[in-house]
Amino acid sequence: MENIKIGLALGGGGALGIAHVGVLKALEENGIKPSVVVGTSIGALVGGVYATGMKIEKMEEESAKIKTLHLYDVNLNTSGFLSGRAAVKTLKKIMGKDYQIENLPTRFAAVAVDLKSAEELLLKNGSLINAIRASISVPGVFIPFKHDEKLLIDGGVLNNLPEDQVKNMGADVVLSVDLLHNYNPYSKPKTIFHSIMLGWVIMQNKLTQTKQNFSDFRISLNLNGFKQYIFNKNVAKQLIKIGYDETIKQMPEILKVIKNAENKQKKSLK
Numbered sequence: 001m002e003n004i005k006i007g008l009a010l011g012g013g014g015a016l017g018i019a020h021v022g023v024l025k026a027l028e029e030n031g032i033k034p035s036v037v038v039g040t041s042i043g044a045l046v047g048g049v050y051a052t053g054m055k056i057e058k059m060e061e062e063s064a065k066i067k068t069l070h071l072y073d074v075n076l077n078t079s080g081f082l083s084g085r086a087a088v089k090t091l092k093k094i095m096g097k098d099y100q101i102e103n104l105p106t107r108f109a110a111v112a113v114d115l116k117s118a119e120e121l122l123l124k125n126g127s128l129i130n131a132i133r134a135s136i137s138v139p140g141v142f143i144p145f146k147h148d149e150k151l152l153i154d155g156g157v158l159n160n161l162p163e164d165q166v167k168n169m170g171a172d173v174v175l176s177v178d179l180l181h182n183y184n185p186y187s188k189p190k191t192i193f194h195s196i197m198l199g200w201v202i203m204q205n206k207l208t209q210t211k212q213n214f215s216d217f218r219i220s221l222n223l224n225g226f227k228q229y230i231f232n233k234n235v236a237k238q239l240i241k242i243g244y245d246e247t248i249k250q251m252p253e254i255l256k257v258i259k260n261a262e263n264k265q266k267k268s269l270k
Helices: 014-029 042-051 056-065 085-095 128-135 163-168 192-210 233-269
Strands: 006-010 036-040 080-082 107-114 119-123 140-142 145-147 150-154 173-178 217-220
Touching: 006 014, 006 042, 006 163, 014 042, 014 056, 014 173, 014 233, 036 042, 036 163, 042 056, 042 085, 042 107, 042 128, 056 233, 085 128, 107 128, 119 128, 128 145, 128 150, 163 173, 173 233, 217 233
Parallel strands: 006 036, 006 173, 036 107, 080 140, 173 217
Antiparallel strands: 107 119, 107 150, 145 150
16 A cells, blocks of 8 residues: 555544544554545544544543533633634643644645635644634634634535545545434434534535545444534543444455555556
8 A cells, every 4th residue: 555645534523523533543453544634623633633643542542531521611702602712722632732734744634614705725734723623613603713814614514524625635545434424413403502403414414415526435434323512431432433343344345445546556657
């Protein structure tokens, strides 16, 4: 796999994104180490931490330490329920420091959307923490993140599974992880919050299904039964196991896709 540039798209999905750690663990155990990672929302968070070079074992440990209250802080600003300060503080604690994205050992980018221009943005330079903070800014939940003259919100508004961006960054093989495949958190919404969250999931799923699929292999996880806003040790352990087990199950097909790409590249060089 040395001559093939493997890219990984990590989709959004709130707390469900802890499953990304299990996927990364399974890939690495089988000799697959992405050289390009692009993430949206929680995919940007997990992908960004991974791109710093943090070991999977350490990522598992840190995932188990995260609690819901570590990320959510009630805010009085009318543009968002949460300020995002708690999330930034947790990120700094996990990584130990901030990083410049362009200096990371693994190429990385986070997807966000500018409220002013209504355009998708690919954040691949500057502060890693700021890029993640922008990408996780679910509208109405987090205050939009101010960046230069832009007002940034969650990338999932336009591109929850950024397979196309991974391709654009030069990957020969694009693998992706869809957290929201057939996901239905509330069959009978009981509160305004439930209705908003269900509408958000429906929108993201439809966008993913209708846009062109740039992935050579999509790992779709069944995460029904889990809530997008609940973080704790037990949930982290379960989600990591699901991500790991499902990726191991599909590994023969993943390896086949990579092998075919290698053979195609060899033929083109002759």
